[in-house]
Amino acid sequence: MxxxxxxxxxxxxxxxxxxxxxxxxxxxxxxxxxxxxFMVDGGKPKHYLHAxxxxxxxxxxGVSLSIGSTETLNLDYLRQLKVLVNExxxxxxxxxxxxxxxxxSNSHDLLPLPYNDExxxxxxxxxxxxxxxxxxxxxxxxxxSYLTYTTSEMSEWExxxxxxxxxxxQILLDINNIYVSARNHNFSALDYLxxxxxxSVRQFxxxxxxxxxDYVIDTHDHDVADSVWDLxxxxxxxxxxxxxxxxxxxxxxxxSDLLTELDMARxxxxxxxxxxxxxxxxxx
Amino acid sequence: MDKxxxxxxxxEMMSFLLEDNKxxxxxxxxxxxxxxxxRLNIYKNAYQARLKEVIDNDHQMLGLYLGDDLFDKMATxxxxxxxxxxxxxxxxxxxxxAFLSTQPPFSDHPIISELxxxxxxxxxxxxxxxAAIITRDKLQDICHDDWPNLVFxxxxxxxxxxxxxxxxxxWQALKSEQAPEPATEKKSTWLLWRxxxxxxxxxxxxxxxxxLINMILxxxxxxxxxxxxxxxxxxxxxxxxxxxxxxNWLDQGILRDIT
Numbered sequence: 217m218x219x220x221x222x223x224x225x226x227x228x229x230x231x232x233x234x235x236x237x238x239x240x241x242x243x244x245x246x247x248x249x250x251x252x253x254f255m256v257d258g259g260k261p262k263h264y265l266h267a268x269x270x271x272x273x274x275x276x277x278g279v280s281l282s283i284g285s286t287e288t289l290n291l292d293y294l295r296q297l298k299v300l301v302n303e304x305x306x307x308x309x310x311x312x313x314x315x316x317x318x319x320x321s322n323s324h325d326l327l328p329l330p331y332n333d334e335x336x337x338x339x340x341x342x343x344x345x346x347x348x349x350x351x352x353x354x355x356x357x358x359x360x361s362y363l364t365y366t367t368s369e370m371s372e373w374e375x376x377x378x379x380x381x382x383x384x385x386q387i388l389l390d391i392n393n394i395y396v397s398a399r400n401h402n403f404s405a406l407d408y409l410x411x412x413x414x415x416s417v418r419q420f421x422x423x424x425x426x427x428x429x430d431y432v433i434d435t436h437d438h439d440v441a442d443s444v445w446d447l448x449x450x451x452x453x454x455x456x457x458x459x460x461x462x463x464x465x466x467x468x469x470x471x472s473d474l475l476t477e478l479d480m481a482r483x484x485x486x487x488x489x490x491x492x493x494x495x496x497x498x499x500x
Numbered sequence: 501m502d503k504x505x506x507x508x509x510x511x512e513m514m515s516f517l518l519e520d521n522k523x524x525x526x527x528x529x530x531x532x533x534x535x536x537x538x539r540l541n542i543y544k545n546a547y548q549a550r551l552k553e554v555i556d557n558d559h560q561m562l563g564l565y566l567g568d569d570l571f572d573k574m575a576t577x578x579x580x581x582x583x584x585x586x587x588x589x590x591x592x593x594x595x596x597x598a599f600l601s602t603q604p605p606f607s608d609h610p611i612i613s614e615l616x617x618x619x620x621x622x623x624x625x626x627x628x629x630x631a632a633i634i635t636r637d638k639l640q641d642i643c644h645d646d647w648p649n650l651v652f653x654x655x656x657x658x659x660x661x662x663x664x665x666x667x668x669x670x671w672q673a674l675k676s677e678q679a680p681e682p683a684t685e686k687k688s689t690w691l692l693w694r695x696x697x698x699x700x701x702x703x704x705x706x707x708x709x710x711x712l713i714n715m716i717l718x719x720x721x722x723x724x725x726x727x728x729x730x731x732x733x734x735x736x737x738x739x740x741x742x743x744x745x746x747x748n749w750l751d752q753g754i755l756r757d758i759t
Contacts, residue, residue: 252588257656258630260698280587286507293587318510321583323517323547327510334506363539364529367504400539402532430533433542 218457221418223273223307225482226461233471234264242475246273246307248461252280254304255296269304275419275459276306277388283342283356284315284329294349301350308418310355310388313339313376328361331368331375336382343383355418356380357388360396360425360434372397373411380416387412389458390421391451392434392444399432405447409454417455422448422481423463437466439477445484452488460485516540517547518583551579554589555596558623561674562615574606590627594620611683614667618690621659625692625700628657632757633696634750642758648723652716652749655756657694660705660713663687668702696753708732712745 224245229237231253236242247268254265268274280293301309314326329335347353358376370378380387389412398405422445424438440448440462452458460481462474504512504527515521528536552575556563563571578599584592597620600606600613607613633655642650668690670680689710692702705713711732712725722742729738749755 255588256590256627259627259657259694261627262630263698284506286510290587315510317514317584318507319514320585321514321518322585322587323514323543324550324584324589325543325546327513327543330506330509338506362542363536364531365504365509366527366529367509368529400531400534431538431542 221307221459222457223275223459225478225485226275226459227474227478228277228461228463228465229265229268229274230464230468231261232468233474234260234268236471237268238264240471241271242471244272244475244478246275246459246461248275248277248463249304249306251276251278251297251300251309254300265304274304274306276301276304276309277357278309278311279326280316281311281346282316283311283313283346284327284335284339285318286315286338287318287320289342289345294346298350308355308386309350309352310357310419312359313356313379314359326359328359328363328365329375330365331370331372333369336375336378339379340382343379343385347383347385353384353386355386355388357390357421358393358397359390360393360400362400362431362433364401371403371408371411373408377411377413377416380413386418387416388419388421389417389451389455390423390463391448392421392423392425392440392463395441395444395447396425396432396434399427406450409447409451412454414455417458420448420451420458420460421463422460423465435466436463440480445480448481449484449488452485457485457489513543517544520544548576548579550589551584551592552576555579555593558593559596559616559619561671562612562619564674565612565615565670565680574600577603590623596620609683611665611667611670614663614665615671618661618663618667618671621661621692622700622702625657625659625694628655628694631655633753634755634757636747636750638757639746639750648721650722650758651719652722652758653756654713654716655693655754657692657700658754659692660710660717661690661692663690668704691754693752693754701752709745 226246226248227244229247229249249265254261256262278297282290312326314328316325316327317323329339343354343356356379358372376387379385394405394408398408422440423434423436424440426433426435426438462477462481464474509527512521512524512527516524524540525536528539530536555575555578566574578596581599582595586592597613597617600616601610664685664687666681666684666686668688673680689705690702691705691713692700695701711728715725715728726738726742729741733741
């Protein structure tokens with residue numbers, strides 16, 4: 217049986233595909249939109265956003281919340297986020313468990329946090345503020361990382377569990393990010409999956425990466441790798457039916473290629489969990 | 501050694517990304533075959549590549565005009581001199597035209613800064629706020645007695661741009677994959693806007709139309725516009741000339757609805 221919040225299988229909505237989505241209404245159960253791409257006053261992006269929203273459920277995914285930054289929360293950003301939430305009424309809102317800037321400069325990158333009590337207290341306090349401001353709970357995504365700080369005192373999954381337990385947020389579990397970080401830090405991706413509390417995961421991300429041999433970079437410019445599909449099977453076994461989407465941000469292929477890749481996710485879920493309720497959900 | 505606080509750690513990481521201050525290295529764990537320097541440089545390379553990519557995406561014709569080497573020099577120096585303090589990358593290159601007007605060797609060729617300015621205005625027109633526009637039908641509904649005091653307003657996407665060089669002509673040549681003419685001094689004013697199909701358009705303005713547009717921007721009414729036409733085109737039929745301008749603006753979608 218699928219949980220109430222299972223949306224099915226979705227794609228990231230990208231500019232290259234706007235018109236084709238409108239014209240062909242492809243077999244996608246839902247779209248994830250990058251919130252910041254639509255924090256503009258008007259024009260084509262917003263026009264397409266609203267037109268596509270009429271036909272598909274949406275979730276909003278942000279990259280600029282900077283929940284782990286020691287700078288004051290950016291209230292202007294939160295206000296814009298809330299306006300967009302009111303406009304498109306997403307099923308949920310997510311951002312990353314990281315920091316993007318501090319001391320008045322922005323790296324525009326998803327920088328890792330040290331995994332220790334100070335960071336937990338800091339992040340939990342800020343998630344609570346954000347959730348209160350938005351009037352709803354949010355999802356936090358695990359990021360890919362390439363370094364570990366000497367001040368880390370626990371595993372990433374212990375850190376994530378504690379943040380979830382104390383803030384009431386839920387998890388957007390990026391399967392590719394687990395694979396990338398496991399390779400870069402030489403831990404077991406399966407230990408990570410098995411370490412995450414069941415019931416706290418609301419969404420999966422799948423994406424491609426670039427393998428440099430000694431290390432792996434989360435580039436989102438390739439198809440999902442076989443090793444990540446394998447990990448996805450393991451994740452399904454542990455967490456059951458979880459809304460799954462493919463995140464492609466560069467070297468964007470034709471929409472038909474992404475739909476084929478999304479069918480792979482559907483088939484893997486069906487093979488792993490059974491036939492139940494895995495058909496195309498969206499009829500509109 | 502005291503434990504590094506989260507705030508201090510973030511300060512050191514930003515200092516590494518922006519100023520190549522390497523003190524953060526002592527707070528990174530040595531793991532496996534990958535050196536601490538390589539781990540940190542993955543982030544620094546990503547930071548620089550991301551910002552350069554933004555400039556490249558926003559300024560594609562400028563990139564063609566400069567060629568790869570000069571464009572890379574420009575982007576490298578801009579990223580070095582202008583750390584982003586914006587939440588959105590959309591604004592990151594806003595200061596590029598000013599940078600190019602003062603930074604040699606780019607400042608030796610003022611058309612370069614003008615090209616950057618033109619491309620930023622295209623971006624502004626592209627995602628400016630939406631607003632209802634006046635249509636011919638709505639114009640017919642306006643009561644005859646209200647016309648003299650009618651004050652028009654432009655759609656939020658409308659931009660005016662003044663150039664001293666053959667900037668837009670060079671941009672157009674590059675866009676159509678032609679070599680631009682050599683830079684030459686040429687004063688011109690251009691109107692940019694987003695049309696009814698949400699496509700960005702631009703065209704040059706005559707002195708008379710520029711004056712009318714400036715009068716509208718100053719809040720002057722229709723009667724004043726007609727008086728100006730009467731003075732500047734004494735031999736023409738002012739009514740039909742005014743109507744011609746007005747219908748042209750309506751069809752191009754640059755006048756917002758009168759509420």
